[in-house]
Amino acid sequence: MMNDAVPYGAIEAGGTKWVCAVGTGPDDIRALQRFPTTTPEETLRSCIEFFQRQGELQAIGIGSFGPVDLNHNSPTYGFITSTPKVGWRNADVVGAVKSALDLPVALDTDVNAALLGEVKWGAAQGLTDAIYLTVGTGFGGGAMVNGQLAHGLLHPEFGHMFVPRDPSDTFGGACSFHGDCLEGLVSGPAIEARWKAPGESLPPDHPAWRLEAGYLAYALVNMTCLLSPQRIIVGGGVGSNPALLTLVRERFQSILNGYLQADALLGGIEEYIVSPGLEGRSGILGAIALAQAEFGSVDK
Amino acid sequence: MMNDAVPYGAIEAGGTKWVCAVGTGPDDIRALQRFPTTTPEETLRSCIEFFQRQGELQAIGIGSFGPVDLNHNSPTYGFITSTPKVGWRNADVVGAVKSALDLPVALDTDVNAALLGEVKWGAAQGLTDAIYLTVGTGFGGGAMVNGQLAHGLLHPEFGHMFVPRDPSDTFGGACSFHGDCLEGLVSGPAIEARWKAPGESLPPDHPAWRLEAGYLAYALVNMTCLLSPQRIIVGGGVGSNPALLTLVRERFQSILNGYLQADALLGGIEEYIVSPGLEGRSGILGAIALAQAEFGSVDK
Numbered sequence: 001m002m003n004d005a006v007p008y009g010a011i012e013a014g015g016t017k018w019v020c021a022v023g024t025g026p027d028d029i030r031a032l033q034r035f036p037t038t039t040p041e042e043t044l045r046s047c048i049e050f051f052q053r054q055g056e057l058q059a060i061g062i063g064s065f066g067p068v069d070l071n072h073n074s075p076t077y078g079f080i081t082s083t084p085k086v087g088w089r090n091a092d093v094v095g096a097v098k099s100a101l102d103l104p105v106a107l108d109t110d111v112n113a114a115l116l117g118e119v120k121w122g123a124a125q126g127l128t129d130a131i132y133l134t135v136g137t138g139f140g141g142g143a144m145v146n147g148q149l150a151h152g153l154l155h156p157e158f159g160h161m162f163v164p165r166d167p168s169d170t171f172g173g174a175c176s177f178h179g180d181c182l183e184g185l186v187s188g189p190a191i192e193a194r195w196k197a198p199g200e201s202l203p204p205d206h207p208a209w210r211l212e213a214g215y216l217a218y219a220l221v222n223m224t225c226l227l228s229p230q231r232i233i234v235g236g237g238v239g240s241n242p243a244l245l246t247l248v249r250e251r252f253q254s255i256l257n258g259y260l261q262a263d264a265l266l267g268g269i270e271e272y273i274v275s276p277g278l279e280g281r282s283g284i285l286g287a288i289a290l291a292q293a294e295f296g297s298v299d300k
Numbered sequence: 301m302m303n304d305a306v307p308y309g310a311i312e313a314g315g316t317k318w319v320c321a322v323g324t325g326p327d328d329i330r331a332l333q334r335f336p337t338t339t340p341e342e343t344l345r346s347c348i349e350f351f352q353r354q355g356e357l358q359a360i361g362i363g364s365f366g367p368v369d370l371n372h373n374s375p376t377y378g379f380i381t382s383t384p385k386v387g388w389r390n391a392d393v394v395g396a397v398k399s400a401l402d403l404p405v406a407l408d409t410d411v412n413a414a415l416l417g418e419v420k421w422g423a424a425q426g427l428t429d430a431i432y433l434t435v436g437t438g439f440g441g442g443a444m445v446n447g448q449l450a451h452g453l454l455h456p457e458f459g460h461m462f463v464p465r466d467p468s469d470t471f472g473g474a475c476s477f478h479g480d481c482l483e484g485l486v487s488g489p490a491i492e493a494r495w496k497a498p499g500e501s502l503p504p505d506h507p508a509w510r511l512e513a514g515y516l517a518y519a520l521v522n523m524t525c526l527l528s529p530q531r532i533i534v535g536g537g538v539g540s541n542p543a544l545l546t547l548v549r550e551r552f553q554s555i556l557n558g559y560l561q562a563d564a565l566l567g568g569i570e571e572y573i574v575s576p577g578l579e580g581r582s583g584i585l586g587a588i589a590l591a592q593a594e595f596g597s598v599d600k
Contacts, residue, residue: 067559067560067561081561082558082559082560082561128452129450129451129452129453141526143445143526143527145443145445145446145448145450145452146445146446146448146450146451148445148446148448150429150445150446150527150528151429151446151528152428152429152445152527152528152529152530153429153524153528153529153530153562153564153565154528154560154562155528156525156526156527156528157524157525157528157559157560158525158526159525160521160525160556160559160560161521161522161525161526162463162464162518162521162522162555163462163463163464164462164463164464164465164480165464165465177557177558177559178555178556178557178559180464218462221460221461221462222461222462222522222526223526224453224457225456225457225458225459225460225461226441226443226456226458226461226522226523226526226527227443227450227452227456227526227527228450228451228452228453228454228455228456228457229452229453230452230453255462255478256460256478257477257478258382258477259382259457259460259477259478260367260382260454260457260460261367261381261382261454262453262454264453265453
């Protein structure tokens with residue numbers, strides 16, 4: 001699609017890679033580059049140099065791994081805070097980008113950004129209450145309530161909720177803070193530590209998947225009970241595994257046991273628990289959507 | 301406080317009693333009456349006759365037990381839906397009140413109403429993101445996110461989330477839909493079924509309270525992870541039990557283990573997990589606040 005509008009810069013800041021892009025939406029990505037996440041200095045420098053090679057930009061949107069300080073009144077606004085990721089604790093992401101590029105910068109969590117992308121262009125279009133999850137190296141979740149992204153005191157940290165343990169599962173959990181919180185039970189590293197093999201190597205009939213689906217189903221029940229979303233988008237490795245998502249839907253319905261009478265939770269379950277609509281681009285497109293939402297000029 | 305404004309009617313519709321009141325706020329309750337919850341016909345008739353004995357009213361606000369249909373586009377808007385409460389399934393509460401009194405009626409869940417009351421006049425004044433819980437006959441929760449009450453697909457049903465079981469607790473749970481969901485583990489009937497004695501009769505050093513605090517702490521951790529509220533108000537029997545609330549705060553901090561770096565969750569925990577500010581009147585004042593928010597004239 002031809003588009004001569006001044007584009008946005010977008011950063012999907014992840015724990016293993018950063019994606020930087022320039023564009024205005026799904027049909028107008030004018031440049032895109034990936035960098036491995038190394039030190040904050042090196043990663044931010046690569047990212048800044050990428051944008052310095054581009055033309056004029058309206059603003060930068062960043063969807064970042066976290067925890068990240070989103071409180072504009074805080075002295076550490078825009079910093080990554082208590083992450084266990086080596087070297088990144090107290091890294092000033094927004095400050096570095098803003099001062100180097102002299103552009104307005106919009107920031108949110110990676111998952112809130114991805115959710116905004118999905119609401120604008122993907123699997124949650126037209127919805128006011130939705131959740132975006134990513135299940136992979138960790139477990140993250142973003143929430144929209146009444147059409148606005150949820151932040152509250154800090155920002156949601158879905159991965160650190162707790163669900164009932166499966167009696168057959170004696171694994172102690174992989175979270176360095178909480179042991180067997182949700183992330184400690186279902187993330188990629190948790191699967192690998194429990195079964196002594198990476199998830200990708202486990203066949204579809206391996207008991208790992210039934211266990212994984214059970215924990216995820218409890219987590220999605222808890223989300224439904226606390227946030228009552230109109231749809232839950234499951235991204236990351238799980239969302240791209242249709243057989244696993246089918247198992248999650250079945251277990252979810254079996255746990256809820258018909259208590260909540262809504263079509264979406266009964267016959268409509270396949271449209272309630274869904275894969276992302278933006279196929280791996282939710283995060284980077286969401287970062288564009290963030291910049292657009294906060295700084296977009298009226299002609300956009 | 302003298303006030304000659306035309307008042308609101310308010311209904312706190314509970315599973316064991318209904319409270320009806322007329323007024324404009326905490327310092328201006330002009331009439332108040334309680335009715336036991338019997339059949340829908342009888343309870344609604346008592347309530348309607350109470351309002352018919354009052355003078356002019358601007359509107360009626362109702363905070364109701366549920367599940368309740370809050371979707372204005374639904375043919376069963378204003379009905380109580382899949383409640384296990386005998387006789388109340390598919391009771392048309394809003395329709396009955398509206399047609400008998402010919403007044404505008406605002407409806408929300410009992411807990412959302414109570415939360416709105418606490419935000420307006422009680423323990424959550426000035427906050428944009430807060431949770432109100434009631435722990436008693438059941439377990440209910442209402443949530444405000446970015447200054448707006450959360451509804452989503454239906455409305456939150458906090459009591460039916462799941463938390464990890466305490467290995468020492470072999471009780472099967474008291475929820476007729478889910479067995480050992482949160483409500484099935486911590487409600488008054490659950491305590492009584494587990495210990496063969498009502499909670500009121502158990503001394504403060506009874507192991508029931510340590511168990512109760514543990515489950516509640518997990519539940520509050522899940523709420524913090526999913527909604528990131530600025531404050532959690534605990535109403536009902538638990539909120540009025542300061543020793544239990546102290547136990548809950550301790551276990552909450554021990555479970556979170558310092559992962560979320562916010563003063564409110566660390567040194568400020570006594571201001572994060574709190575009792576209601578409106579001392580048993582959150583619900584009925586919240587129903588006034590509901591009517592005021594939806595139908596209040598500009599001079600209010």
